[in-house]
Amino acid sequence: MRNLLPYSLNHNNSLIDIIDSKQEPRKGILVNALNEVSRDYSNYLSNVNNLEMMNNHVKDYERSEDLKKLKEALIHCYDSTTSPLDKLKANIKKAQPDDYAAFCQYCGIGIPSTFDHYLPKSNFPEFSVLGINLFPCCSDCNREKNDRWINDNGIREFLNLYYDSIDNYSQFLYCEITVKTNIPVARFFLEKPTMINQQDYQVIEKHYNNLGLLSKYSLLSNGEIKKAISNLRRKYQRNGTFDIKLELTDHSDDEAEIYGVNYWKASLYQGMANSTSLIQLIKSN
């Protein structure tokens, strides 16, 4: 898991381009609301490191017919394809580092084929095409996250890939490998590092639980472990002094180097390196 880079060229300009591409009556409704939406954008930008505060700014769009129409028009800016919207999406993707842009950073598994609205557009239609509220992610994560973002106690339900300090977090995702009747099983778990404060760690826990990531990683590990066993067994049979533990540790470090210390494969290979029973299994036969 790595931070994504917020695409932060002029947000108002990209909104104006999208409004320009709309037809009446939506266009007129949006032009009239432009100043207010610009103020909402500034409010979002000044709260990016404290997004919980945005829960105090949920607007009641149901209180008049005009506001209902405005909400519909704002959501339509995202739901209906226009070339300025396509350009915005392409620019957000282009801003991401090539090394890990191929994977959804919510989970580290899927391909980022969709965009998640961190502040859901159902509650915050004013941010439906705000670049820093849009996160490239896989369809599984987008579906699981849906309209959730904060709980009743004001704790966020998901990590914010732009503004939580994910790249600076020390390791919190671990994997333990056990071998029963020659079958290795991977169990992933979270552990709070002392460097991460309790509130940030709560968000991490919620993120992993809400997306069901630990069990997904265990499932994906089965094939990965089998591949590693046959590869390492071959090398060990060719050369009896081959250091299996070192090889697994190197693999873990290589995964962490690109995808972060909390990437599931980095934890998996670290877990394999630490499992004497797995190394014994590789050496047998």
Ligand SMILES: [Zn+2]
């Ligand atoms: Zn995902």
